[in-house]
Amino acid sequence: MQKKTIIGVIGASEASPCGLKSAYQIGRLIARNGGVLVCGGLGGVMEAASRGCAEAGGDVIGILPGDSSSAANRYVSLPIVTGMGHARNVIIAQTAQALIAIEGGHGTLSEIAIALKIGRTVVQLNSWPQISTTTPQAQTPEQAIEMVFAELQKGELING
């Protein structure tokens, strides 16, 4: 069995109806492209993306901040119980091969910052455009997925 392609979706427990719809669609597209979703495992953007991915048959890794798997949303198939609070954000950024940020507050900003620090691609969808002129900005869920998979293929061509 090969390592699976793990895509991160980051965003807050509160989001606009449009952000939630985008998250759901992105979750679906991750599964349809054969990927696994990694996210924070809770509500809002995390739950919408999880639902999209699960409904399309994909696995959902939820990196949980608390000390019980019962806090995971119902679409998480693989709850990782860190008990590490905000430090779990770092694990999400490191575990994802590329990330899509949807809206989000300061928690999401911390994940984007760590991801950029370690050289991960972060595609943004109405998130934190002001922090970087070089981070790709997507207009639609489809475009975000396209950008992410294009970056991953580029990486594979370079690394092997």
Next chain:
Amino acid sequence: MQKKTIIGVIGASEASPCGLKSAYQIGRLIARNGGVLVCGGLGGVMEAASRGCAEAGGDVIGILPGDSSSAANRYVSLPIVTGMGHARNVIIAQTAQALIAIEGGHGTLSEIAIALKIGRTVVQLNSWPQISTTTPQAQTPEQAIEMVFAELQKGELING
């Protein structure tokens, strides 16, 4: 999609031929029982259990101490990149619904201790019997698996 049953196998990078054989067999049996393996993702007992699980078609979560997925053994399908060194032991103990300890040194002992602290079942196979008179001791891989799944069913009956 429901949450999957996640079983932990803990043990060291160095192990006896018998310990490695047991780890392999336990990995196989986890997959055949519909479970997912969680382990430290590196060599020795971790790799043998990963191989057994992967060859029987199961998913293998590797909770890695370093900051790159490249350190994972080749049977890990889902590398979780913590970059947290020994603190990743705590995540393994918390993420597994029950654990099997095979031989092991002080790292394994730290995982057993955390698992017992939070009330997880830890079945031992030639591991650290001296630390507890109430921790179940198995003689064979088959018996270890039986004990673990019996405990999980008991928990389900109690919790609903």
Next chain:
Amino acid sequence: MQKKTIIGVIGASEASPCGLKSAYQIGRLIARNGGVLVCGGLGGVMEAASRGCAEAGGDVIGILPGDSSSAANRYVSLPIVTGMGHARNVIIAQTAQALIAIEGGHGTLSEIAIALKIGRTVVQLNSWPQISTTTPQAQTPEQAIEMVFAELQKGELING
């Protein structure tokens, strides 16, 4: 013995001559105000602030990412060895009662984001002004220190 006042200084291993000078001055002023410095314990802004604080007789807590205290700069009196890589940023943000950010890259941004997420005051000095219109911006080290201690006094008045 009472809990001491712990002030965080965050910034990168590489900084402008002006940033380093500011960090040194801020470290001095933390000590002169009876505070303890908490920082990442390494070079650049962290070392300059540590030096300023140590030379003025203050204690310096270095929250280190690696697994040895030997990586700490020479002015750290109290090295905390986390071995947790970037996750140590979260500990710095949580441990400081208020923070001063000096320049900095994405690592510093992750610390600012976590600090804002948990409601800590973060005074910026040529750091990441674009992420918030409400985060106080200082022009000089003296002003940064004034802003930080004013906020802490306000908090004490409110909390009792």
Next chain:
Amino acid sequence: MQKKTIIGVIGASEASPCGLKSAYQIGRLIARNGGVLVCGGLGGVMEAASRGCAEAGGDVIGILPGDSSSAANRYVSLPIVTGMGHARNVIIAQTAQALIAIEGGHGTLSEIAIALKIGRTVVQLNSWPQISTTTPQAQTPEQAIEMVFAELQKGELING
């Protein structure tokens, strides 16, 4: 300012009257020998050792599992707010240059295990003698302190 000598005292929130008395005495002796105490920052053995150290004028570092410094016992002068639950045990083991274990349950056992894994001296006082035939066992607080400082001096002679 030089790095200070940091000694860890580990033990549980519940302890025997004798264990608490020993912890208090050990805290006093750490301060009188010019050391700083690091512990988990909460009650029981941790609080008794903290009180002893603080009353003798020493600094007390409390590595807290929760996300607020308010959980620290009143003798902690330097609360480190990890928010990382049981993973904070790893930070205590790594931060202390040597440790003294007083009684304790599975949490303490996890700290001893990590400390032994990374090569720290752990002197035990009615703690977990069954896990190692080579770990020094002390009969009194005075003897525990003697053993710890003797080990540290030996290390300094070797390392330069």
